Amino acid sequence: MTARTRFLSSSTVFVILRDGDRIFTLRRHSTGWMDGHFSLPAGGVEDSETLVQAAVREVREEIGVAVDPSQLRLVHVLHARTHGETWTGHFFETTRWQGTPTVREPQKHDQPSWVSVDDLPRPTVPYVHEALGAIRDGRTYSEYGWSDWNQGPGAPASRTGIVDHSWYVRTTDVPLRQAAGGIVVRRDGGRVLLALTIEEDDGGTVVALPKGGLEPGEDAVTAARREVFEETGLSELRLVLNEPLHVEARYGLGKGVWIKYPLFLFETIQTTGVPTDPRHRLAWFPLNALPPLFWPGEANMLARLDDRIMALLEV
Known part of the structure; x- marks a missing residue:
C-alpha cells in the first residue's frame, strides 16, 4: 500500500469593516505583490494563533482599530492557488469596532477608502474581488486560480517580479x-x-x-x-x-x-x-x-x- 502524503496549506485572514453598504479598503504599494491594487486588511496566520486572533491582530496593526473577537463573523472561505502556492482565505466581517480606521503601515498601504460593495475601486486584488462578489451573492465558499490557471500539484509557478x-x-x-x-x-x-x-x-x-x-x-x-x-x-x-x-x-x-x-x-x-x-x-x-x-x-x-x-x- 502506498503511503499517502498529507498536503499542508497556509491560511490567511481578511477583515471586512462594514458600514451599511460600504466597506473599508486599502491600496497596496511597495510590497512586491499586487502593488497598486486595492484590498482588505489582511495577513497570514502566525504560529500558535487562531484565525480570530489573527484577524483581530491584523486590523489593529494595519488600520489601528480594536475589534472584539465576539463581533467577528466568518462569512466566506476561499480556496486559492496563486503563483503555484495553495492557501485558504478566511473572510471575517464586523460592523462594530473601536477607533477610526486609517493607514498604520504606510510602507505597505496608502489610499484608505470607504467604498460601495457594488462599486469596488479599480483595480482590486482579483481573488478579493471574486470573494466579495461571492459574499454579496450569499455564497460561503469559492475557489480561485484552479480552473482559470489549469494548475494542479506540481504545476509551474506563475512568473512575475522578474521585470522591473x-x-x-x-x-x-x-x-x-x-x-x-x-x-x-x-x-x-x-x-x-x-x-x-x-x-x-x-x-x-x-x-x-x-x-x-x-x-x-x-x-x-x-x-x-x-x-x-x-x-x-x-x-x-x-x-x-x-x-x-x-x-x-x-x-x-x-x-x-x-x-x-x-x-x-x-x-x-x-x-x-x-x-x-x-x-x-x-x-x-x-x-x-x-x-x-x-x-x-x-x-x-x-x-x-x-x-x-x-x-x-x-x-
Missing part, C-alpha cells in the same frame, strides 16, 4: 523591433472580460496580452490580428478604435532588443479559441480583476485605461 523599471528605460544601443498586439474584450452580462494568453514552460507560467513582431509587408493592425489569432485562437475581431489604444516600449527578454508595440482594442463575441501556436492557451478574466501579468507595463496600462475601455464600449 529598468526594462522600460532604454539605456543601451540595441536594435529596434517593431511589433503589435491586441487588447481583446468581450461582454459577459454586466461584465467586460479580457483575453489573456497563458504560456507555460519549464521556467513557469507567463500571463500577458497577445502580441508579436511584424512580418514583412504587414501593417500594425494586420499584425495585431494575426498575433491574437496565433496566441488565443480568436479571429472574429471588431476594431473598436482606428488608432492604438496604447503604445508600449521596453526591452525584450535578455535585453538584446528594444521592442515598440502598439496595442489595438478589439471586441469579440467568441468565447473560446484554439491557438495555432501550441505554446499558448486562451484565458478570460474580468477587466477589473486581472491576475498578475508578467509585463508590469501592461498591467499598469490596463489599470489606468480600464475606464476608457468601458467608455469606448459604451458599457
